[in-house]
Amino acid sequence: MNIVLATRNRKKVEEIGRVFKGYKVRFLTLDAFPGCPEVEEDGATFRQNAVKKAVSIAEFTGCLAIADDSGLEVRALRGAPGIFSARYAGEGADDRKNRMKLLRQMRGLEGVDREARFVCCIAIAFPDGRYKTFTGYAKGNIGKKSKGFNGFGYDPVFCPAGYDRTFAQMTASEKDRLSHRGKALKKLYIYLKNQFSIHGRNDLL
Numbered sequence: 001m002n003i004v005l006a007t008r009n010r011k012k013v014e015e016i017g018r019v020f021k022g023y024k025v026r027f028l029t030l031d032a033f034p035g036c037p038e039v040e041e042d043g044a045t046f047r048q049n050a051v052k053k054a055v056s057i058a059e060f061t062g063c064l065a066i067a068d069d070s071g072l073e074v075r076a077l078r079g080a081p082g083i084f085s086a087r088y089a090g091e092g093a094d095d096r097k098n099r100m101k102l103l104r105q106m107r108g109l110e111g112v113d114r115e116a117r118f119v120c121c122i123a124i125a126f127p128d129g130r131y132k133t134f135t136g137y138a139k140g141n142i143g144k145k146s147k148g149f150n151g152f153g154y155d156p157v158f159c160p161a162g163y164d165r166t167f168a169q170m171t172a173s174e175k176d177r178l179s180h181r182g183k184a185l186k187k188l189y190i191y192l193k194n195q196f197s198i199h200g201r202n203d204l205l
């Protein structure tokens, strides 16, 4: 089965590919579809943005499409950076600038005020406009400085609950097991398994 990944984020492509490694799913990236429209993320929720990205790309490509809208919610910042996680420090800001802004905003906060969660909403859309969504969460705490070099985004400042290491200090498989994306993808996997036959390691179509 061919599925287009409606994302420009290479790290998301890697993480999605890892979870489905060996199953009968072949992921295509947007590079395979020149002229693909840029989808404006103007929804009020992760779900609205994920659905908009998946539906637009399924319609354009005529293939099944998967989109991921995700971000970090900090309780003491009333849910910020939330849906604005990718552009928290401004349009075009890189991961480091976004993290630095977060650490600045959280200066002086201690204990429960450093609690946060990652949210990931995955939408799968069919070319006829039908879609389904799957959401995963990862609860944890925001550290006082960046630690580790793996992953992307806010990983160096996020310690999942029960661990004293950040996602950026974990291996890929540890992060996949605990992460918001890993959890949403597991739900997607169960849905795909029930709808289509995608069993069969090393049997890629």
Ligand code: ITT
Residues within 6 Å of the ligand: 006, 007, 008, 009, 012, 041, 068, 069, 070, 071, 072, 085, 086, 095, 098, 118, 151, 152, 153, 154, 155, 167, 179, 181
């Ligand atoms: P696409 O819209 O093209 O998929 P994007 O990076 O713009 O790519 P989002 O709008 O969903 O994606 O923004 C997600 C941001 O949330 C991302 O840039 C990170 O800053 C943060 N984020 C999401 N998942 C993360 C993860 O697993 N680890 C660290 N940061 C994450």
